[in-house]
Amino acid sequence: MPWPLIKQLHVAFALLTVCSFCLRGYWMLSRSPRLQASWSRWLPHVIDALLFATGLAMAIGLSISPLTHPWLAVKLLAIVVYIIIGSIALKRGRTRGQRVAALLLSLLVLIVIFAVALHHDPWAGLR
Ligand code: HEM
Incomplete structure (x- = not known):
């Protein structure tokens, strides 16, 4: 498969992830039972x-390693942070306040991930 196509697929899945996270965030805020539906648990993992x-x-394929490309290291680190905070927002937060704060923080981290990826820069183009 040619790289431009894989990159397009990667960006499409990145946008799908954002949409799916925002939708589940909205369901968390509106206390919708859809958040607990089995498909809304496994589909985001796929x-x-x-x-x-x-x-x-x-x-x-492009020989881009987190050791040689700091932007990828920062992006992967930010993804780990996003996964942890995201799970507090949608699942593990004990109070509503915790969940809402975690939701807002996760959205901020998502913006950082996109900025770092699009600029190929660990400083997300801010420096
Ligand atoms: C939340 C997860 C992720 C998001 C939102 C995301 C987002 C993006 C975006 C928007 C681009 C396109 C950048 C451009 O147009 O130049 C991109 C490229 C890329 N991403 Fe991701 N990505 C994610 C996860 C990952 C993971 C887990 C890896 C590696 C294990 C990865 C490796 C790459 C690479 C190698 C490129 C291509 C860089 C190039 O063309 O030079 N991404 N990503």
Whole structure:
């Protein structure tokens, strides 16, 4: 498969992840039972797995390593932070306040991930 196509797929899965996270965030805020539906639990994992697989394929194929490309290291670190805060927002937060704060923080971290990826710069183009 040619790299531009894999990159397009990666970006499409990245946008799908954002849409799915925003939708589940809205369901959390509106206390919708849809948040607990079985498909709304497994579908995001499928999208995330495809996002990760296409990212990994590009990183290996284009010889881009977190050790040689600081922007990828920062992006992967930010993804780990996003996964932890995101799970507090949608699942593990004990109070509504905690969940809302975690939701806002996750959206901020998502913006950082996109900025770092689009600029290929660990400073997200701010420096
Ligand atoms: C929340 C997760 C992720 C988001 C939102 C995201 C977002 C993006 C975006 C928007 C681009 C396109 C940048 C451009 O147009 O130049 C991109 C490219 C890329 N991403 Fe991701 N990504 C994510 C996860 C990953 C993961 C897990 C990896 C690696 C394991 C990865 C590796 C890459 C690589 C290698 C490129 C291509 C860089 C190039 O063309 O030089 N991404 N990502």
